[in-house]
Amino acid sequence: MPSIDEVAARAGVSTATVSRALRGRSGVSPETRDRVLAIADDMGYVASSSAAGLATGRNMAIGVLVPVVHRWFFASAIEGVDRQLRARGYDLDLYSLGGHGTNRERVFHRSMLRKRIDGLVVLCMALTDDELAALHALEQPVIVVGGPVEGCRHISIDDRAALRDATEHLIGLGHERIVHLAGGGSFGIDFSVPRLRAAGFEDAMTAAGLPVGPASTLFGDYEARTSKDVVARALAGDPAQRPTGVVASSDEMAFGALLAAAEAGLRVPEDVSVIGVDDHDFSEVFGLTTIRQDPIAAGERAAGLLLAALEKDAAVPIDQPATEPHELVVRRSTGRAPVLAGAAQGAGSGSGSGERAARGPIDRTGSRIPSRPVGAGLSRTRSRA
Amino acid sequence: MPSIDEVAARAGVSTATVSRALRGRSGVSPETRDRVLAIADDMGYVASSSAAGLATGRNMAIGVLVPVVHRWFFASAIEGVDRQLRARGYDLDLYSLGGHGTNRERVFHRSMLRKRIDGLVVLCMALTDDELAALHALEQPVIVVGGPVEGCRHISIDDRAALRDATEHLIGLGHERIVHLAGGGSFGIDFSVPRLRAAGFEDAMTAAGLPVGPASTLFGDYEARTSKDVVARALAGDPAQRPTGVVASSDEMAFGALLAAAEAGLRVPEDVSVIGVDDHDFSEVFGLTTIRQDPIAAGERAAGLLLAALEKDAAVPIDQPATEPHELVVRRSTGRAPVLAGAAQGAGSGSGSGERAARGPIDRTGSRIPSRPVGAGLSRTRSRA
DNA sequence: TTGTACGCGTTATCAA
DNA sequence: TTGATAACGCGTACAA
Numbered sequence: 001m002p003s004i005d006e007v008a009a010r011a012g013v014s015t016a017t018v019s020r021a022l023r024g025r026s027g028v029s030p031e032t033r034d035r036v037l038a039i040a041d042d043m044g045y046v047a048s049s050s051a052a053g054l055a056t057g058r059n060m061a062i063g064v065l066v067p068v069v070h071r072w073f074f075a076s077a078i079e080g081v082d083r084q085l086r087a088r089g090y091d092l093d094l095y096s097l098g099g100h101g102t103n104r105e106r107v108f109h110r111s112m113l114r115k116r117i118d119g120l121v122v123l124c125m126a127l128t129d130d131e132l133a134a135l136h137a138l139e140q141p142v143i144v145v146g147g148p149v150e151g152c153r154h155i156s157i158d159d160r161a162a163l164r165d166a167t168e169h170l171i172g173l174g175h176e177r178i179v180h181l182a183g184g185g186s187f188g189i190d191f192s193v194p195r196l197r198a199a200g201f202e203d204a205m206t207a208a209g210l211p212v213g214p215a216s217t218l219f220g221d222y223e224a225r226t227s228k229d230v231v232a233r234a235l236a237g238d239p240a241q242r243p244t245g246v247v248a249s250s251d252e253m254a255f256g257a258l259l260a261a262a263e264a265g266l267r268v269p270e271d272v273s274v275i276g277v278d279d280h281d282f283s284e285v286f287g288l289t290t291i292r293q294d295p296i297a298a299g300e301r302a303a304g305l306l307l308a309a310l311e312k313d314a315a316v317p318i319d320q321p322a323t324e325p326h327e328l329v330v331r332r333s334t335g336r337a338p339v340l341a342g343a344a345q346g347a348g349s350g351s352g353s354g355e356r357a358a359r360g361p362i363d364r365t366g367s368r369i370p371s372r373p374v375g376a377g378l379s380r381t382r383s384r385a
Numbered sequence: 386m387p388s389i390d391e392v393a394a395r396a397g398v399s400t401a402t403v404s405r406a407l408r409g410r411s412g413v414s415p416e417t418r419d420r421v422l423a424i425a426d427d428m429g430y431v432a433s434s435s436a437a438g439l440a441t442g443r444n445m446a447i448g449v450l451v452p453v454v455h456r457w458f459f460a461s462a463i464e465g466v467d468r469q470l471r472a473r474g475y476d477l478d479l480y481s482l483g484g485h486g487t488n489r490e491r492v493f494h495r496s497m498l499r500k501r502i503d504g505l506v507v508l509c510m511a512l513t514d515d516e517l518a519a520l521h522a523l524e525q526p527v528i529v530v531g532g533p534v535e536g537c538r539h540i541s542i543d544d545r546a547a548l549r550d551a552t553e554h555l556i557g558l559g560h561e562r563i564v565h566l567a568g569g570g571s572f573g574i575d576f577s578v579p580r581l582r583a584a585g586f587e588d589a590m591t592a593a594g595l596p597v598g599p600a601s602t603l604f605g606d607y608e609a610r611t612s613k614d615v616v617a618r619a620l621a622g623d624p625a626q627r628p629t630g631v632v633a634s635s636d637e638m639a640f641g642a643l644l645a646a647a648e649a650g651l652r653v654p655e656d657v658s659v660i661g662v663d664d665h666d667f668s669e670v671f672g673l674t675t676i677r678q679d680p681i682a683a684g685e686r687a688a689g690l691l692l693a694a695l696e697k698d699a700a701v702p703i704d705q706p707a708t709e710p711h712e713l714v715v716r717r718s719t720g721r722a723p724v725l726a727g728a729a730q731g732a733g734s735g736s737g738s739g740e741r742a743a744r745g746p747i748d749r750t751g752s753r754i755p756s757r758p759v760g761a762g763l764s765r766t767r768s769r770a
Numbered sequence: 771t772t773g774t775a776c777g778c779g780t781t782a783t784c785a786a
Numbered sequence: 787t788t789g790a791t792a793a794c795g796c797g798t799a800c801a802a
Binding site: 014015016017020027029030032051054055056057115118374 | 787788789790791793794795796
């Protein structure tokens with residue numbers, strides 16, 4: 001509440017000295033420094049951000065642009081960014097597009113231009129060309145977490161490899177009729193992450209000589225609800241034809257798949273295996289096998305790189321690759337493919353199923369969390385009344 | 386990027402006129418106004434927040450203080466606050482305490498005092514006395530969403546009534562051995578919401594003449610994981626003794642209960658009923674009966690009240706009650722209490738169970754979402770191989 | 771209706 | 787090591 005003059009007056013020095021002392025600048029004798037600090041602290045003085053910002057050109061704040069906040073990935077990444085920022089004395093301004101809304105316009109052409117922030121972290125979003133131009137017009141360092149954005153450095157897992165690994169996990173367990181439960185770009189805007197993940201799925205399938213067709217993709221739209229419905233439909237068919245493995249592009253979608261299986265009376269993993277991507281907060285309780293990523297760490301790292309660039313007064317170098325690790329976490333939702341007598345296969349050519357099935361469960365990366373002896377999966381038959 | 390002088394120069398007027406025109410002040414001829422607006426827009430001019438803030442004392446930004454962002458309630462409330470703020474041209478500064486950390490100190494004694502914000506929305510938190518004092522020292526309007534905070538107006542559901550309703554729903558279905566799956570204050574700091582909810586549970590139980598003892602409370606700590614473990618233990622006992630109904634103080638905990646039941650081989654709701662509080666994003670897919678609340682709406686409303694106070698240049702009036710609605714949403718996780726031959730009851734006195742059970746399922750509030758004919762619950766016996 | 775000039779609270783430059 | 791003082795970019799009385 002007090003201003004710097006009041007502190008200066010009480011300390012019997014000039015405002016310049018107070019400023020220097022408080023900011024740890026050199027050129028202040030230890031005695032006056034300590035005295036000023038004590039007095040400022042006593043008076044509860046904190047420099048006004050607006051005034052300091054005006055004078056220095058730095059706001060000690062960075063913006064975080066998100067499509068929505070209440071999804072696991074975004075909420076976690078925000079948490080990570082915040083952690084790094086707070087530790088380094090920066091504030092965080094949140095720009096949420098909150099669904100479709102008209103606030104996109106306001107955010108891009110007003111809020112972000114008010115010079116309240118020194119840099120921007122963009123979380124995994126689909127952007128229009130216009131918005132992309134607005135970003136660059138910011139003339140501030142920008143870094144992206146989650147998906148490639150043209151002209152910006154981005155931090156993310158190798159989405160393609162992630163889905164390849166997930167798919168290979170099921171293939172290694174002998175599965176052949178595998179479907180990909182895919183997400184999609186929201187807002188009808190083109191976005192590359194879903195495509196990369198789909199490509200990873202196809203990589204693994206074709207490499208194993210397994211058929212990939214239109215029927216091998218289910219569209220879950222990154223939602224548990226939608227996923228449940230679409231998987232339920234896929235599971236309803238002929239046992240000899242229906243998929244024995246589901247590779248979901250996100251854990252939320254995998255949850256939907258799990259519930260669909262349970263309601264269809266199918267056992268997991270005996271009848272159908274499900275693997276996701278994320279390692280969502282709920283995945284462990286669900287016993288969901290998944291490809292783990294850590295958005296909190298990614299957020300921290302992104303903010304760290306941004307701040308580094310800021311201190312050098314430069315743009316975030318775009319050249320260096322910045323791939324976050326992902327790892328397979330084996331839990332209870334995946335297991336050996338069921339052996340069906342006389343199972344007819346779609347259009348498959350190639351390698352006999354026997355060979356693959358014979359390999360048995362392989363935890364290539366090793367399971368981070370020891371597979372617990374918890375007897376049943378989700379849909380286990382009841383054993384008592 | 387351009388400053389107001391450049392706009393003024395290009396428009397051939399003074400900076401004062403530009404300022405007036407841009408802010409919609411009177412005293413500018415329509416022609417010059419339009420011309421200035423056009424030019425400003427063309428140049429992409431946006432007033433610097435620091436400079437404007439310094440000059441006016443208003444920052445057009447409000448702070449949101451949260452314990453963590455990646456929980457459903459907080460993420461949703463943030464979304465709501467953001468929506469309201471953005472619509473009214475305000476920015477949102479996020480202050481996350483991110484778990485325990487030392488940043489509590491930094492947030493309260495540094496960030497929040499930098500005069501970047503005009504008001505504060507506090508999301509459901511346990512605060513130390515010191516922190517509470519810091520809040521009041523802000524001398525800015527403050528409003529709380531979620532739980533009562535001394536000296537601040539707060540927006541929340543009637544937590545006690547909510548749990549009473551939840552419990553009565555189970556009682557109405559004939560349940561007698563009901564446990565409360567409770568949350569707790571984090572950080573070891575006293576917090577009233579868990580207490581209010583526990584009280585609501587006890588209200589309903591005692592009103593129905595049902596016994597409430599230490600054994601009727603399980604501590605789930607607001608986590609699915611913990612809840613699953615503790616419920617699993619409670620469900621493991623003698624079928625004639627174990628609870629037939631679980632009232633969870635949050636949906637996340639209810640999910641844990643659901644999974645525990647499934648893994649124990651119990652059917653929901655035939656063997657055990659589960660009801661939660663929240664109507665979490667996943668609750669519908671889970672078929673979870675719950676007491677719905679809408680944190681997005683609460684956030685919007687809170688921000689609205691805060692802005693209203695701001696415009697009157699006053700504190701948020703603390704007197705007016707501001708209770709958000711809650712409602713019972715009946716889905717598939719609750720049903721009639723199982724009838725057990727020779728079931729022994731704990732310490733129960735009073736009213737015969739027959740009478741209550743005879744009443745059958747009652748949807749007092751009516752189910753918002755029509756109970757779907759989806760055959761099975763989570764743990765249904767498989768019907769096909 | 772428009773322009774001039776001062777103040778907002780800090781930081782930074784330059785002398786002392 | 788310190789202290790005046792001029793920016794920083796904008797809003798707004800006040801004067802024109």
